[in-house]
Amino acid sequence: MEHYDCVIVGGGIAGLQAAIQLGRYEYRVLVIDAGSGRSTLCRSYHNLLGWPDGVSGEELRKIGRQQAERLGVIFAEDEVVQAVAKGKLGTGFELWGKSGKGYEALTLLLATGLMDRMPELPGLKSCLGLTIYVCPDCDGYEIKDKRTIVMGSGNAGASMALMLSRHTPYLTYINHEQRPIHNKNMSELKHKGILYVDEDIHEVIAGADGKIRAVRLASGRQIEAERGFIAFGGNEVKSDLARQLGAERMENRHIVTDSRSKMTSVPFVWAAGDVGVHAEQVSIAMGEGSQAAIWMNKALLMMKEETTAYQAIVRS
Structure with missing residues (x-):
């Protein structure tokens, strides 16, 4: 099982923005993405700064992945179906994908989004x-x-x-x-x-x-x-991993997060984008991705300091 400082579940807009920020901190970062999601369907976003003529979700994802990969971020095509905390608080998480592969992380970002319910109508x-x-x-x-x-x-x-x-x-x-x-x-x-x-x-x-x-x-x-x-209502909020980890969710299954840090009720687990409680816009998803990454960095620095202090005590 490969170990990472940060694992991001979901390679949509929020996940990619977080990956870019965390990559710039030079952490070992993995993005696990199933290749689907709301942003894969939208052929043109019209309300984003810098894109007055619109940009497709696929294009944003392509550019975002390329930018993250330049920073050393690793990508895996898989769908995470199980998440568990490893024993003592702060010692990380284990994730398992449909592929049967396991992943280990010190910090975890859920950017799994939602899918709009719509009928399979020709031409839609x-x-x-x-x-x-x-x-x-x-x-x-x-x-x-x-x-x-x-x-x-x-x-x-x-x-x-x-x-x-x-x-x-x-x-x-x-x-x-x-x-x-x-x-x-x-x-x-x-x-x-x-x-x-x-x-x-x-x-x-x-x-x-x-x-x-x-x-x-x-x-x-x-x-x-x-x-x-x-x-059509009844959109699918992809928050089952949060449920497995014991994170607080609203009645509509959106994940509750701290407004300042985007951390969930479970320490070292963050959520960003449409899976959380927000206005479901691309620009907000980007902001939340960066916001979560900044606080994930703070947590990782704290872990490093505590580990260093513990090792110093052991050696003395």
């Missing part, structure tokens, strides 16, 4: 981040005065449509799974002039350029659109 994924979005804070601006379809389920989709109504008066909400909607939400949809459709979606019709053209319903009816949002 090719538009994500280009003309179909998931985050109203990130991309509400992109639908300004555009014909927009919210593809969702029940109250999750209704809430998204109501939130987006400030950006465009041309909104349609398609309740794909026909789940119940609170009377208050239905009244608000009607009051704001949002067209409501209670029917399954058959496919998203899009051009080769990733621009949504329309949505075809199960009945064959077609609704034209220039932009789209998805809001």
Whole structure:
């Protein structure tokens, strides 16, 4: 079992930013990544400093990995399925991947993110981040005065449509799974002039350029659109490793961290990015990755000082 100063579980935006920071501290750092995640699906982020014309999640990941590797950070393609603390507090952690391989770390960063729940609709994924979005804070601006379809389920989709109504008066909400909607939400949809459709979606019709053209319903009816949002609720928060280690989580499974250091309730275990409690934006994930890495460095320096002091006592 190979030993590392820091193991980062998750090679998305938060994990890569932390890896770069820790690499600059010249630690032995391993990033374990399964090669999937929210950022692999987004074809263009539009709200990042320095990228006025947008940048894809894949491109950010590619650049970030190259930058980390230049600093000596090691990458492993694996999915961690088990995490345990090693005996005495502060002596590290053991991780086991689906590959059967084991990893050992003094400090651990969980940057495992989340995955949006969405149906496997033809044409949908090719538009994500280009003309179909998931985050109203990130991309509400992109639908300004555009014909927009919210593809969702029940109250999750209704809430998204109501939130987006400030950006465009041309909104349609398609309740794909026909789940119940609170009377208050239905009244608000009607009051704001949002067209409501209670029917399954058959496919998203899009051009080769990733621009949504329309949505075809199960009945064959077609609704034209220039932009789209998805809001099905029940997103998968990938925090099971935190549960295994005994870290505090909220009811929605997001990991609770210290606001200053991003450390979880378990000493020497940190969390950053969408798996934590935050606004689920790339820029925030980057900041949290750096923030966690800074405090991981402080912890490692403290461990080194304590080890040196102990060795001095033994020798005296």
